[in-house]
Amino acid sequence: MYAKTLSAMIKEYKPNKFLLPATNMGRSLSAKTAIFAGTGLTADATEVVINKEDGQLHATRPTFGGNLMATITCAHTRPEMCSLRPMAYAKAPRTEGRKGEVVDFAFNEKDFTSLAKFLKFIKSEGEGLDLSEAEVIVAGGRGLGKPEGFALLEKLAKRLGGTVAASRAPVDSGWIEYRRQIGLTGRTVKPKLYIACGISGQIQHMAGCSGADVIVAINKDPEAPIMKLAHYAVQGDLYDVVPAMLEALN
Template sequence: MKDFKNVWIFAEAQRGKLSPTALELLTAGRKLADDLGEKLCAVLLGYQVEHFAKDLFEHGADVVYVCDDKALENYVDDIYAKTLTGMIQAYKPNKFLLPATNMGRSLSAKTAVFVGTGLTADATEVVINKEDGQLHATRPTFGGNLMATITCAHTRPEMCSLRPMSYEKAALQAGRTGEVVKFPFDAAKYTSLAHFIKFIKSEGEGLDLSEAEVIVAGGRGVGKAEGFLLLKKLADRLGGAVAASRAPVDSGWIDYRYQIGLTGRTVKPKLYIACGISGQIQHMAGMSGSDVIVAINKDAEAPMMKVANYAVQGDLYDVIPAMLEALK
């Protein structure tokens, strides 16, 4: 295990865009690397992605490993996981952080199996244990009622997927540079039985909840699918996005990709307006980092009303139209 050195982060880049999770992982990884006295390295896989190395250096990476090939243009998990496995076997990282995005969850699990190491999935905090240098990864468990710290004592690298928004993005250090290491793509080895046919953008995907500065979220109190149109009006007026608790998703009023919480997305907007959401712990797990919380609820005793900076007691079908009127 002594052969394994340095902290790696996976810099997700698809369709010409570097994911903001790369900069969050650089923050988490920088602290781990400094505590270990090792280098912080980023991994880029894709096609025409090498230019992102500059952004990664300017946000803290010391080394960027790049595998740039037409075969990696679209994400196919077998091909990506085999390529990543090849890189891990060649360069032997000590710790490896990936984002717990759709891609990262699939890629980290498959890669950990190919490499034969352990993975803590969906962690919210990572630290180095000062005594033995092991990675301690913490994640919510038992429906968010407990936090479990998980270790991987006997194999390397210690892998972990980290929830988006668990760390701030690393600060820009303009002009900072580092070393680029190119890794060749091996078409004979990095194969898959699955083939990419075409990419279909799902409706409404333009709006990225994790980047929205204002979120208007609805809960069971919205009462019906059409109720979300009223929330959308308020969101549009404020330049924000609509989201939901799990109850409306389970009722089929709104798609799962809008769900905030333990089993949904984590968000950190400047303003979170919770309409008809009681504020159960599993919902709070996804939005408690919001700068300002406004709760609209009939029940003054609802937990969301207690944590809110501004609690409006009333029927959301009266309060939201009044807000829209006032915003005119």
């Protein structure tokens, strides 16, 4: 098991802080590693800061179903461990000449036994959908008014080489699957272009997309919060604007 080897490395090298990505594998690995290493873990953090005064890791994550943001510290044990949501931060720029140290670590082969057995790999239905890797996302909100509205967004997304996503409202209405939800209780994305159609721009939604390079909002209401948060705000009915965009692109 990787967790046993990682925790053995932690005991040997005694790092003060230890971070893992909160991917499917990282979530499982970080929890087991923390247990074996006898320390605490803040799982699925959306923000991490090293406090200047006490040098401690302050990890923030949504709690109580996203109603509160909790900042958690690990006061008494080391390392301070945290799994951090992928795409929570932009990639650091490359620093020429910067090097890490590679160490050889002898692992115990017995640790690589597990009660779990790999039977077979079943590909999920939405194969190919990786919102966190998408460079262009066309997202729809309650303003679509009907589930069929996503077919129009799909056309635009396809034309731009991107994929479709949603705010929570259409997901709650059953118009689109949850795995396409962007926001605090959905996915965090960092595309080059995020086109929000009929989305008002509530804080819980923007938490998932404000890292996009360019945000374009299409909304009937000039006072909708997203119209101030977007780089380009298009005031109008999405059922006029999106077909016009498609026509111009074609």
